Amino acid sequence: MKIITANSLLTGAPIYWAGTGRWSAELSEALTIDPADAESALQQASAQSEIAVNAYLVAVEARGAPVKREALREAIRAHGPTIRPDPGRPDPGRVPACLPDQSPDQSPE
Amino acid sequence: MYRYDEFDETLVRERRLQFADQVARRLSGELTEDQFKPLRLMNGLYLQLHAYMLRVAIPYGVLNSVQLRALAGIARRWDKDYGHFTTRQNIQFNWIRLGDVPEILEALAGVEMHAMQTSGNCIRNVTADHFAGAAADEFLDPRPYAELIRQWSTLHPEFSFLPRKFKIAVTGASHDRAAVQLHDIGLHLKPGRDGSPVFAVFIGGGMGRTPFVGPLIRDELPADALLVYLEAALRVYNRHGRRDNLYKSRIKILVSALGADRFSAEVEAEYQAMRTESPPFPPEELARIRHYFAAPPFETLPADDPEFQALRARSAAFDRFCRTNLHPHQQPGYASVTIALKPIGGVPGDCSAAEMEAIATLAALYSFDEIRVTHEQNLVLPHVREADLFALWEALHAAGLATPNAGLISDIIACPGLDYCDLANARSIPIAQAIAERFADMDAALAIGEVKIKISGCINACGHHHAGHIGILGVDKQGEEFYQIQLGGRADEQARIGTITGKGLPGPEIPDAIERVIDRYLALRLDSDERFIDALERLGRTPFEEALHHGAA
């Protein structure tokens, strides 16, 4: 299955195609698309260039999580940088634990 | 410090208004993304994984406190309270909204800053020795020449459509801290036979996919012929440079294809022809520019301030800081201070708004209002009286900015990598953090001595991994991050590209692997004066490669 993602024109933030005319900031709301329909959906999504920039397809498993090569990149897009939290920096709760000894609760601060 | 003249001001204003209009037209749908993208790139605005990123030019890495405060203000108001200093001596803001950019550019213009020449196929922001005008080993301050190049390259229409981006670095010191041999053009200002200033000109260096150390193309170029010679070199490049293949279009590929001798001969012929028509730049103009870089009003002081020495003897922590974070100054009684943006567990090069403001205050108090950005992602207060060092250190300490690790193994260069960068294959920052944490004991790190670790998240090499004593390159292996390790690179006057060792390692194995290499070095070094890179060059890389890939000795 596939989903469509892009960056918001206004903020640059990752957004996900949630069906005709709708974009969501949440990966969980991305519409999963049958591979056979993916290209035409992408065309539709790309046409909304006043909302979305650089729309592209991502392969996902049945429950909608990106797979293979895209998994890490898409996880970081969806959840924010994986590096330690600091005042004003991304929410630590959203850090995917990709490097086990790098989870924020083990950092010295 | 250089101040904008009327021309600069007009140019920056026109470009800013033009871009504000372009942003408005993009937001209204009048411009398509394909039309808009090159325009935003010309203004330093990239689209990254999470947001727009604005790269602000800091010509030759020189800032005053008002400018640093303005950068802090931008971080607070339009970003998430921090900025990231890069290996190009620039600052990047990571969380920018498109509609805010015109206002940000206005705020920058208010302090004579902009984001032009930070991307695209133009002559990029010129970089320089971060101790320029201060270092004891300097022959002549290279910044007036860097400024001259900036003005010339900003003006020159012929050079805004080069086959590829073009990077120039300058130093005027015997020890190269600007990595000049790893730039498209590297300039080393030195005394000629009669003592007058001349340049050694290195052309065709660079990192990225095909790294080269730039060969010496012209020695002893009279300094006042610099622009004519650069123009000659760029003409040869424009004539032959390949525009058909992105990967082959850098000048380094041309120099290597033609051979340094032939390239040099072609430039020389062009230069000799041009020299008759175009006079060297007017000495008044250089004098005018030089005036802006005049040394600050230093006091006449004794070389070793006794109070400073006494305080060092009294405070082990202060002494510890002085051992790594001070650099000898040309003026007796002064020193340059490195503020390492490398706290253990931190992000290399990141600086919060509050930190920028604290540093701005300290620069105004103690360093004639000057701050420098280093390509190693640190900041420098270039001119501090020895008598003020203790007070400065205490203030830095209170602000959490006195990490005593400049030049040590935890002073790591890391590009933003997959945590931010759209082009990345793997993350860089968590690897830097894991290594720094492994060597968090500052006394142990001091005993290890100088080790330069440099990490890039992809082959574009923004993290200078080719030039690291230990260079680390993130690669993607079927969706998993692996790290290829190189040994023996260096960016100084004996520049060298590191050699790739064995297979890539998964991220979590990197700290152990690095520690094994360092243990091997400690076991093999002649004495504590033999640096890691010296031992590596004396012994060859085999013993270190073995330690890296085949477990402990």
Ligand code: SF4
């Ligand atoms: S080296 Fe690659 S990953 Fe790192 S900042 Fe440059 S382009 Fe991005």
